[in-house]
Amino acid sequence: MILRLARLLLLAVALALPGIVFAQSPEPPDYKAWEKTATEAEQMVQADKAQRQEFDKIRQEVVNWREKFKAAEDINASQISTVKAQIEALGPPPKEGQSEDKAIADRRKKLNDELAQLQSPGLRATEAASRADSIVANIDQLLRARQTDKLLRLTPSPLNPINWPEGLKVLSELTSELASEMGQQLNDTDPYASARNNAPAIVGLLLVALLLVARGRTWIDKLADVLEARLARNAQRVIDFIVSLGQLLLPIAGIVLLEAALVQTELFGSRWMELLIAIGVVLSAAFVAFWLSGRIFPRNDRQVAPFTLQSERRREGRLLTISLAVFAAIQGPFGDWLVARGQDVIEGSAKTAEEIDAAGHTLDAGFGVLVFPLQVLAAIALFRFGQLLRRHLRNETSGSEEGAFRDRLVGALGNALIAVAVVAPVLGGIGYINAANALIFPTILTLGLIALLLVLNQFFTDVYVLVARREDDGRDSLIPALIGFLLGLLAMPPAALIWGARPADLAEMWTRFQNGVSVSGVTISPGIFLTFAIVFVIGLMVTRLLQGALKTSLLPKTKIDKGGQNAIVSGLGYFGIFLAAVIAISSAGIDLSSLAIVAGALSVGVGFGLQTIVQNFVSGIILLIERPISEGDWIEVNGQMGIVKAISVRSTRIETFDRTEVIVPNADLISGQVTNWTRGNVTGRLIVPVGVAYGTDTRKVETILHEVAANQSLVMMNPEPVVIFKGFGADSLDFEVRVILSDVNFILRVQSEMNHEINQRFAEAGIEIPFAQRDVWLRNPEVLRPNKEDAEAQSDKAEDKGSEDSDDTASKRPVSRAEYGKPQPGEGPEGLEQQRHDSSDGEADAGDR
Structure with missing residues (x-):
């Protein structure tokens, strides 16, 4: 506990040191330069003619200025605090119609003027930061509007045969441009000079690249088999995952070396190099998908399969995963290259307005015709993938609540994939090519992100099971669930980027998150929350430390009873938590005065609800x-x-x-x-009711009962036991034995022993304990009369039994205190309820005590 506390203190000091070291008054910004930048940005937004790159550039400049203004808001902060304290020391200002001493009034005026002068730079920085916020918001709104218009733009339908030649025209123009560039490269004086000079390096790179691409996966598989045979079972999964990364890294390294070898030849121009890079990205995506599909749809039982599928379906899942990755890569990097180069080639030759319009129509129709088949193929693969997920639901037999929830998510995902696979090609066929692209390919990338999360979650779970050595229940414990939740949070920014969010949007959200949220005038930021949490946790740990010291070391050595000790420890805990909360709020700089109205409303809610x-x-x-x-x-x-x-x-x-x-x-x-x-004590009263037959000597009964009571070791003699002749019952003379026990926890044991002894003493004295009797009339009693032989046999048996009972009857000795055994607190409280409600008179009660 002390070691953890020391670590937390060191962490708090480490977090506070940067603020102490760098808590210097910042330099005031150059407002003339800011005015120029702000005016330029506002004019660009107003004109709405600049390209996206230009807007991104000017937006970044405005964001940098805003950060400077945020830092400048704290200019003269220490001097402002000092002047405010001096003004408060003068007391409250006089009310209207009242006056104060001239010296105090002059001093107050001078301090107020000084305060206004000190606050002026900060107020100006706040005003400039507000203007920067507005400019950034306007730029973001304009870019989002452009993005929406682009998605909803209707282009010529790729299903119309009239538009098919446009696609061929785009491909032919690009092919001609690539051929022309290659021809220019080969028409040089000695185009192969660099290739000859770099031949050893080129050959070496090509050989290594081909080996890595062709044999890298095989080497990793053999290494995994060797390690599996030598490692323990709980370590196999972790090592298998680490080794399997070679199936991903080695082929990609081979592709990089292959492209490096092609660059060394210097035979390819800029357009060819861009094309080769795009092809390399597609191949890399295929290898990534190959590795990922092997983890999601494993080929053997060495890995844990997230989905319950047969081996044939798993093979289909691997094929679909690789196909979807290739389709997404072709539409992504390769498609971007196609669009960029096609625009340069076709629009570059347009001079007049009619030619520009014709070039635009050619690009829209041509790109639509080229990308639509890719959309259809991707939709077919998505449809089959959704069916695979639905098949998992039919094969899954998990009856747990967690498994049912996971199955519902898988089913919803499968239905969503099928819906996207149906809707996207329809949109593309109509002419909404951009909308179809924005629907189907982000869905593929989202599937890849989910698959990566599943693989990483399984790996970290295996690591936890290996480290904690909890093979049986480790996978269902809290830590793997928290790991999955954290991975889900980390995946949210990539998911937002996949679905069209700009990095600038995420940066803006992070900036607003860092600045905090204002609630009724109180700003809560991550820094404030972290400070509050650290201080509160430290206070809570100190409280627990003091509680433990009091409970184990100090209080047991005092004369305070157990209940008092627990009360002191609990009271210290509540006070410590309250004090830790107050100190944490003050350390975080949270001003709760502005929450007075909210607190009042909450008090009303507390009063009622x-x-x-x-x-x-x-x-x-x-x-x-x-x-x-x-x-x-x-x-x-x-x-x-x-x-x-x-x-x-x-x-x-x-x-x-x-x-x-x-x-x-x-x-x-x-x-x-x-x-x-x-x-106060453990003494208590016991009442034993006794009934005897009519005609019995009551004084004799009283004497016997008194002796029985006095014979019990737990019965106190002060006050002495009391025997009361209560009255004449319907079937018996009713008596009560009232005693005070030194330990009421033994009340039932004492009552049982007294009943045994009363029965024995009454039998010895010939005293009958009556029972309720009833007269029963029989119509034909002659059938119940036994014959003479049976009657004699019954008589003989009765005489024999009576002689045995007389032989076994012996006076029992009194039960000692030690024979009662260890007290059981509260043993036998059932008899107390009847005693408490017994209608005894006050005189008898007084005599008991």
């Missing part, structure tokens, strides 16, 4: 202070009787004698009637 909880809380505090009951007491409340096990702020836990737990609100213990049987 939470009054029961507050009442129980206050009652718990009263219980800890007054201590009418303590842990270990035997109490009775609301008809429930048991031992107090714990007293918390809201409720008290009681364990009944049936070994069941009862939760009693603290308000019931304060406002209701509570019987505490063992609060």
